[in-house]
Amino acid sequence: MKPLAAAALLAALVPAVPFGQSAPSASTGPSASTGHERRGDDCARPPAAPEARHRTDDGHARDRMDLSPAEAAAVETRLNRILDGLVQGGHGPSKSASLRRAAPITVPVYFHVIHAGAQGNVSNAMIQRQISTLNTSYGGGDGGANAHVSFTLKAVSRTDNAAWFGDPERYEGTYKPRLHQGGKSTLNLYSTYIGGDLLGWSTFPWKYKSDPTMDGVTIHYASMPGGSIENFNKGFSATHEVGHWLGLYHTFQDGCSGQGDRVADTPAERDPTNGCPSFKDTCPTPGEDPVHNYMDYGYDTCMTSFTPGQGTRIHNVWTAYRA
Ligand SMILES: [Zn+2]
Numbered sequence: 617m618k619p620l621a622a623a624a625l626l627a628a629l630v631p632a633v634p635f636g637q638s639a640p641s642a643s644t645g646p647s648a649s650t651g652h653e654r655r656g657d658d659c660a661r662p663p664a665a666p667e668a669r670h671r672t673d674d675g676h677a678r679d680r681m682d683l684s685p686a687e688a689a690a691v692e693t694r695l696n697r698i699l700d701g702l703v704q705g706g707h708g709p710s711k712s713a714s715l716r717r718a719a720p721i722t723v724p725v726y727f728h729v730i731h732a733g734a735q736g737n738v739s740n741a742m743i744q745r746q747i748s749t750l751n752t753s754y755g756g757g758d759g760g761a762n763a764h765v766s767f768t769l770k771a772v773s774r775t776d777n778a779a780w781f782g783d784p785e786r787y788e789g790t791y792k793p794r795l796h797q798g799g800k801s802t803l804n805l806y807s808t809y810i811g812g813d814l815l816g817w818s819t820f821p822w823k824y825k826s827d828p829t830m831d832g833v834t835i836h837y838a839s840m841p842g843g844s845i846e847n848f849n850k851g852f853s854a855t856h857e858v859g860h861w862l863g864l865y866h867t868f869q870d871g872c873s874g875q876g877d878r879v880a881d882t883p884a885e886r887d888p889t890n891g892c893p894s895f896k897d898t899c900p901t902p903g904e905d906p907v908h909n910y911m912d913y914g915y916d917t918c919m920t921s922f923t924p925g926q927g928t929r930i931h932n933v934w935t936a937y938r939a
Contacts, residue, residue, distance in 0.1 A: 678853065678888075678913045679817045681860050685874045688865065691822055692878060695863075698936040720764040721934055726771055726797040729837075730808035732778040736837040738807055743772060745841040746805075749851035750858060753910060753922070760921020763930050765862065767803065784808040784834055793829040800824045801938045803861065804832035805854065807840065815839050815853040818860035821937035833857040839916075847891075850916035859911050863933030864926055867912045872899035881925035882906045892918030
């Protein structure tokens with residue numbers, strides 16, 4: 617573990633800078649694996665779920681953002697308690713009626729490029745395309761529901777650090793506190809190399825209070841629009857992970873049983889979708905699997921939309937945790 621004084625000094629040396637400029641490079645040794653341990657809270661899986669469920673047929677998993685049914689139930693209980701409190705505090709006669717009228721959400725974005733020399737040093741144009749993709753996904757520009765969430769790029773930081781780039785899971789507890797900007801309604805988006813089968817990961821809104829500087833989304837740089845990962849290079853890994861950051865679960869949360877993803881208009885789904893099947897219906901409850909939803913695991917080329925219910929959930933969770 618690096619002494620705190622050294623960490624503070626480094627933080628001062630690596631500020632986020634206005635878009636289009638470069639920040640000084642940073643180089644540090646490893647810290648304790650605090651990030652990994654903290655992430656463990658968010659990423660606990662049901663014990664029965666085999667690892668293979670989280671891989672697509674060509675070896676890429678979106679992330680490890682699954683909650684056990686018990687964890688999701690606990691989150692929902694807390695969320696509903698907060699929302700009920702807000703409604704009783706004079707925000708309207710009913711939770712759904714008052715929150716449906718919520719104002720559009722505008723999210724400031726600090727984009728942090730972690731690279732190793734030329735590797736992963738994505739261009740400003742690519743970053744702009746990623747922001748545009750988020751705005752299209754969350755603004756209904758894809759033909760899906762308009763979630764009324766928009767994203768504004770505030771600044772880009774660039775950090776040349778081969779160690780962080782080579783193992784961002786290990787160094788998450790190092791780079792996030794040093795690069796993080798803003799508060800609970802600010803999105804910190806980190807692009808870096810993610811080895812193995814992952815395309816990214818996120819933190820959930822209800823984790824912000826206990827660990828604010830770890831808040832944010834990490835994506836594989838080659839998943840950005842025009843990137844090099846075949847079938848996963850339209851920028852929807854960021855769309856998917858930001859969905860978690862906004863409080864959405866996977867469409868296959870809880871499988872065919874229980875409360876699912878707590879969104880009524882996304883039919884229950886037993887397993888993550890691999891590739892891009894034209895049709896899949898894995899649960900006895902009504903409705904085909906939402907294979908084209910951003911919160912499933914299909915190819916980017918297969919993903920087309922959020923639903924109105926997901927938009928409502930985003931606004932409810934935002935009201936409770938990020939407003
Ligand atoms: Zn996910």
